[in-house]
Amino acid sequence: MANSLSSLRESNRRMVTEAVRRAGTLTQAQLARTTGLSPATVSTIVRELRDLGVLAITSGGGRRNAVTLAPESGLLVGIDFGHSHLRVAIGEVTRQILAERAIPIDVDASAAEGLLAAELLVDELLRSLGAQRTEILGVGLGVPGPIDPLTGILGSSTILPGWVGINPALAMGERLGLAVHVDNDANLGALAEATWGAARGRRDVAYLKIASGVGASIIIDGRVYRGASGAAGELGHITIDENGRLCRCGNRGCLETLAGGLYLTELVRATHGPGVTVTRLVELALAGDVGCRRVIGDAGRHLGVAIASLCNILNPGLVVVGGALAEAGPLLIDPILEVVRRLAIPSAAAVLSVVPGALGERAGVLGALASVQISNMESAL
Amino acid sequence: MANSLSSLRESNRRMVTEAVRRAGTLTQAQLARTTGLSPATVSTIVRELRDLGVLAITSGGGRRNAVTLAPESGLLVGIDFGHSHLRVAIGEVTRQILAERAIPIDVDASAAEGLLAAELLVDELLRSLGAQRTEILGVGLGVPGPIDPLTGILGSSTILPGWVGINPALAMGERLGLAVHVDNDANLGALAEATWGAARGRRDVAYLKIASGVGASIIIDGRVYRGASGAAGELGHITIDENGRLCRCGNRGCLETLAGGLYLTELVRATHGPGVTVTRLVELALAGDVGCRRVIGDAGRHLGVAIASLCNILNPGLVVVGGALAEAGPLLIDPILEVVRRLAIPSAAAVLSVVPGALGERAGVLGALASVQISNMESAL
DNA sequence: GGGTGTAGGTTCGGAACCTGAACATGGGAG
DNA sequence: CTCCCATGTTCAGGTTCCGAACCTACACCC
Numbered sequence: 001m002a003n004s005l006s007s008l009r010e011s012n013r014r015m016v017t018e019a020v021r022r023a024g025t026l027t028q029a030q031l032a033r034t035t036g037l038s039p040a041t042v043s044t045i046v047r048e049l050r051d052l053g054v055l056a057i058t059s060g061g062g063r064r065n066a067v068t069l070a071p072e073s074g075l076l077v078g079i080d081f082g083h084s085h086l087r088v089a090i091g092e093v094t095r096q097i098l099a100e101r102a103i104p105i106d107v108d109a110s111a112a113e114g115l116l117a118a119e120l121l122v123d124e125l126l127r128s129l130g131a132q133r134t135e136i137l138g139v140g141l142g143v144p145g146p147i148d149p150l151t152g153i154l155g156s157s158t159i160l161p162g163w164v165g166i167n168p169a170l171a172m173g174e175r176l177g178l179a180v181h182v183d184n185d186a187n188l189g190a191l192a193e194a195t196w197g198a199a200r201g202r203r204d205v206a207y208l209k210i211a212s213g214v215g216a217s218i219i220i221d222g223r224v225y226r227g228a229s230g231a232a233g234e235l236g237h238i239t240i241d242e243n244g245r246l247c248r249c250g251n252r253g254c255l256e257t258l259a260g261g262l263y264l265t266e267l268v269r270a271t272h273g274p275g276v277t278v279t280r281l282v283e284l285a286l287a288g289d290v291g292c293r294r295v296i297g298d299a300g301r302h303l304g305v306a307i308a309s310l311c312n313i314l315n316p317g318l319v320v321v322g323g324a325l326a327e328a329g330p331l332l333i334d335p336i337l338e339v340v341r342r343l344a345i346p347s348a349a350a351v352l353s354v355v356p357g358a359l360g361e362r363a364g365v366l367g368a369l370a371s372v373q374i375s376n377m378e379s380a381l
Numbered sequence: 382m383a384n385s386l387s388s389l390r391e392s393n394r395r396m397v398t399e400a401v402r403r404a405g406t407l408t409q410a411q412l413a414r415t416t417g418l419s420p421a422t423v424s425t426i427v428r429e430l431r432d433l434g435v436l437a438i439t440s441g442g443g444r445r446n447a448v449t450l451a452p453e454s455g456l457l458v459g460i461d462f463g464h465s466h467l468r469v470a471i472g473e474v475t476r477q478i479l480a481e482r483a484i485p486i487d488v489d490a491s492a493a494e495g496l497l498a499a500e501l502l503v504d505e506l507l508r509s510l511g512a513q514r515t516e517i518l519g520v521g522l523g524v525p526g527p528i529d530p531l532t533g534i535l536g537s538s539t540i541l542p543g544w545v546g547i548n549p550a551l552a553m554g555e556r557l558g559l560a561v562h563v564d565n566d567a568n569l570g571a572l573a574e575a576t577w578g579a580a581r582g583r584r585d586v587a588y589l590k591i592a593s594g595v596g597a598s599i600i601i602d603g604r605v606y607r608g609a610s611g612a613a614g615e616l617g618h619i620t621i622d623e624n625g626r627l628c629r630c631g632n633r634g635c636l637e638t639l640a641g642g643l644y645l646t647e648l649v650r651a652t653h654g655p656g657v658t659v660t661r662l663v664e665l666a667l668a669g670d671v672g673c674r675r676v677i678g679d680a681g682r683h684l685g686v687a688i689a690s691l692c693n694i695l696n697p698g699l700v701v702v703g704g705a706l707a708e709a710g711p712l713l714i715d716p717i718l719e720v721v722r723r724l725a726i727p728s729a730a731a732v733l734s735v736v737p738g739a740l741g742e743r744a745g746v747l748g749a750l751a752s753v754q755i756s757n758m759e760s761a762l
Numbered sequence: 763g764g765g766t767g768t769a770g771g772t773t774c775g776g777a778a779c780c781t782g783a784a785c786a787t788g789g790g791a792g
Numbered sequence: 793c794t795c796c797c798a799t800g801t802t803c804a805g806g807t808t809c810c811g812a813a814c815c816t817a818c819a820c821c822c
Contacts, residue, residue: 004418005780005807008389012809029770037385038810043772064770064817146728155728204609218694220601227696228585231729234693239686239724251724305620309690312615313599315608343620343632347527347536348612386778386809393780410799419781424801445788445799 009045012037016045017054017069017377022195024095025066054377069093069373074137075126076376078368079118079172080185081143083107083159083212083262084277086114088121089365090129093137093373095196099125100365110162111171119175138376139178140368142185143168144213149230152182159213161248181375186215186233187224188367189322189357194219195370197358198320206316207357208235209364210303210332211278211323212261218314236260238306258302261325267295278324285331293331300332304339311344311352322357329356390426393418397426398435398450398758403576405476406447435758450474450754455518456507457757459749460499460553461566462524464488464540464593464643465658467495469502470746471510474518474754480506481746491543492552500556519757520559521749523566524549525594530611533563540594542629562756567596567614568605569748570703570738575600576751578739579701587697588738589616590745591684591713592659592704593642599695617641619687639683642706648676659705666712674712681713685720692725692733703738710737 015035020026023034028046032039046067049055056070072093080087087102101124105117126133143163146155152167154160169182190199190207199205203222209215214236218225225232236256237249244253245263257263261278268276271291272284285292307319325332333354341349357363396416401407407415413423427448430436437451453474461468468483482505486498507514524544527536533548535541550563571580571588580586584603590596595617599606606613617637618630625634626644638644642659649657652672653665666673688700706713714735722730738744 004389004393004422008385008779009808012385027770032770039771040773040811041385041809044809047772146726148728155726216694220606225601225695227729228698229696229728229732231692231726232694232696234696234726234729237726238690238693242686249726305623306690309619309687310694311612312619313597313613313691313694314606315610315613315615317609345527345536345612345615345618345630347529347610348608348615351610389808390779408799420800421782421802422780425780428801 012041013045013049016042017049020055020067020069021095021373021377022200025068027064028067031067069095069377072137073135075129075131075135076369076372077122077136077139077176078365078372079122079139079141080188080364080368081105081114081118081141081160082185082364083144086117086121087361087365088118088125089362089369090122090125090131091369093376095369095373097366097369099129100362101125102361107160108162111160111166111168114160114163115168115171115175118172122176133176136176136178138372139172139176139180140188140370140372140375141168141172141180141182142188142364142368143182144185144211144215146184146231146234147182149226155231159248181371183224183368183371184215184217184233185209185364185367186217187226188365188371189359189363190217190219190224190320190367191370192359192363192367193320193322193357194222196366197363198355199318202318204316204318206307206310206314206319208303208307208319208321209323210259210261210299210321210325214256214260214303215323235306235310238309240302240305255302255306259299259325261323264295264299264325268292279327282325282328285328296325296328296331297335299325300335301339303332304336305343307336307354308340308343308349311340311348315348315351317351317353319352319354320357321354322359322363324361326356327360332356393422394426394430397423398430401436401448401450402754402758406449408445409448412448450476450758453518454516456510456512456516457750457753458503458517458520458557459746459753460503460520460522461569461745461749462486462495462499462522462541463566463745464525467498467502468742468746469499469506470743470750471503471506471512472750474757476750476754478747478750480510481743482506483742488541489543492541492547492549495541495544496549496552496556499553503557514557517557517559519753520553520557520561521569521751521753521756522549522553522561522563523569523745523749524563525566525592525596527565527612527615528563530607536612540629562752564605564749564752565596565598565614566590566745566748567598568607569746569752570740570744571598571600571605571701571748572751573740573744573748574701574703574738575603577747578744579736580699583699585697585699587688587691587695587700589684589688589700589702590704591640591642591680591702591706595637595641595684596704616687616691619690621683621686636683636687640680640706642704645676645680645706649673660708663706663709666709677706677709677712678716680706681716682720684713685717686724688717688735689721689724689730692721692729696729696732698732698734700733700735701738702735703740703744705742707737708741713737 032042058066078089086105089100091097144159169180173180186209193199205219207217216233216235237254241253245257247254247257265276413420439447459470467486470481472478525540550561554561567590574580586600588598597614597616618635622634626638628635628638
């Protein structure tokens with residue numbers, strides 16, 4: 001705001017770095033075309049950013065240079081907490097994943113236990129790479145619940161009961177001795193899908209993550225929309241049936257009590273054994289089990305009700321469905337579409353696509369990596 | 382995009398005109414403070430815009446000049462079609478309303494009849510001002526239904542059955558021989574409330590218009606959010622009760638069948654006579670009629686369900702409730718709040734304010750005037 | 763192998779833009 | 793009446809971007 005000229009330059013620099021981050025590798029000419037800037041301007045900006053250490057030019061044979069993000073000789077860590085799983089990935093700024101691993105965790109474990117498990121897993125992956133903690137440039141952390149944007153504290157409607165009221169970024173940061181960027185897992189999944197996955201290139205998208213719970217994230221004009229208190233996208237606790245089951249959030253008949261994995265597995269436990277997980281449920285359905293197909297279909301129809309509301313409010317052109325249940329593909333998507341076409345107003349339903357996520361269960365952790373990458377770039381300016 | 386420098390200048394000009402439009406009158410120093418530009422830049426931009434005929438400088442005594450929008454010696458016309466009313470206002474660019482009048486119209490009238498009535502009313506108001514049609518600079522038109530942003534055709538879920546499939550901007554434009562800007566009445570109401578009313582200064586707001594039908598508009602980052610096909614904000618056709626009454630949109634149990642004025646008046650017709658309108662219903666309730674109070678309270682509770690969904694999705698900080706039913710004040714707002722506090726997730730409910738609109742029934746027509754003003758400014762650049 | 767065409771990247775001059783400083787002017791406090 | 797301050801203008805200076813010209817490397821054709 002102080003100087004409109006330098007803010008213009010900054011904005012153009014941001015455009016360039018963002019374009020490189022999204023594409024991975026570009027030539028300067030491509031950069032000029034995608035950003036709309038002139039080749040001359042791109043030339044100077046790329047040189048500046050190279051000198052600043054943000055970009056790297058791998059002189060890929062003569063004139064045709066490839067512009068990438070600077071490797072920075074450092075590692076990025078992404079951590080994704082789910083209801084029953086913990087996934088950690090270590091990657092480079094260049095988007096290359098070096099190591100990745102998921103382990104089961106105990107649902108009712110305290111936050112401290114979960115954070116310890118994450119710390120150990122990070123160390124284990126570092127060991128497997130022969131790397132040190134000091135090489136870590138940044139850490140991104142995904143949690144299944146809303147984060148208060150002011151305090152950084154995990155909101156009440158989380159899947160992890162032992163975590164309510166703590167500040168995961170601070171807690172994890174103390175353990176690793178690093179700054180940690182924390183966000184809702186749905187927001188991170190949306191970020192990943194919008195950057196590299198099924199929503200690539202879209203400016204306005206809604207992303208649903210259907211796993212143990214139901215989360216969502218709204219992307220408007222290319223950015224995660226967070227609302228007044230960071231609670232935007234809490235689709236899982238929309239009331240579908242005012243007299244329905246009690247939800248862990250304290251209300252009745254939330255979408256999550258009708259389409260969340262915790263509830264769905266409960267439905268088939270009697271017939272398919274007590275150890276059924278969401279993933280197993282999907283496998284059985286894909287293998288032809290009619291009961292499991294029905295359960296997933298019903299979940300899709302309930303999701304359809306909520307997505308129809310979403311359509312009438314925001315009229316998105318694309319809804320990406322991620323999370324473990326989305327692996328069911330058309331078994332889940334078709335019932336969603338059926339209900340949306342029936343309930344949403346026609347002009348909104350007509351333009352809507354509903355597609356499964358392209359990144360699967362890794363969306364969260366990839367989004368965590370992407371968020372560190374972005375915040376790293378921002379700080380380098 | 383072609384020239385980033387000139388686009389910067391353009392953006393700054395737009396900032397200046399927008400600031401003047403919102404405030405009405407400003408000195409250059411105030412302008413510099415609100416826009417963050419330097420006084421020197423403001424000086425040159427104001428001079429340019431004065432030469433362009435967009436701004437006027439009323440030299441209010443020596444150095445302390447007052448900058449306003451140029452009177453342009455012309456008139457703006459705002460037209461607002463409702464279910465049973467038609468309201469027309471004629472104003473100056475300086476935001477002053479010169480003449481305004483509302484007349485009842487027949488619900489089932491054809492579009493041609495409605496447009497004719499509007500044309501006659503415009504002429505009548507012009508006559509009362511001693512003005513000619515040639516003095517009209519622009520016309521803004523509000524209609525109670527979604528407008529397809531590509532074709533300009535009124536969508537199917539309109540309150541005016543005779544209007545489906547026509548292009549109101551073209552039709553009205555032919556009659557008046559002028560370019561007409563058309564938009565959803567809820568969008569225009571939101572624009573008016575955000576510019577001069579209860580949502581003044583807010584960047585993110587939701588506006589509900591509850592009259593014969595239920596419409597809504599979402600303002601994100603200061604602009605009306607229209608979605609992929611211009612259908613964003615169709616809150617009236619969110620499904621509240623899947624097995625509820627048939628709605629004119631073809632579905633069952635839409636919010637409108639539970640909170641729309643058409644339905645509410647039906648409820649009290651048996652006890653209070655067949656001629657009860659929404660306005661009369663509100664008057665009776667305010668006078669203490671328990672039946673009418675109950676009807677409005679129930680409508681508020683149903684609205685609360687939809688607004689709770691809206692909260693969980695978008696987490697707005699402010700919801701403005703307009704339209705004839707909003708005149709009931711706390712009789713409507715309190716039940717809304719009660720339900721929202723119960724159904725929305727706590728962190729979203731905590732930051733939400735629900736307030737009645739400040740512009741009353743005039744919001745639509747004022748918004749229509751504002752939209753012409755804006756589009757006029759844009760074209761003058 | 764050599765010539766030519768094409769596309770990428772750089773450099774340079776020009777034009778537009780914003781800002782800080784200096785300056786003129788009018789109003790208000792004492 | 794004078795001083796002080798806020799306002800608005802002008803000017804020089806610095807920054808930014810763009811168009812055009814230029815150079816380089818690769819591909820292709822003969």
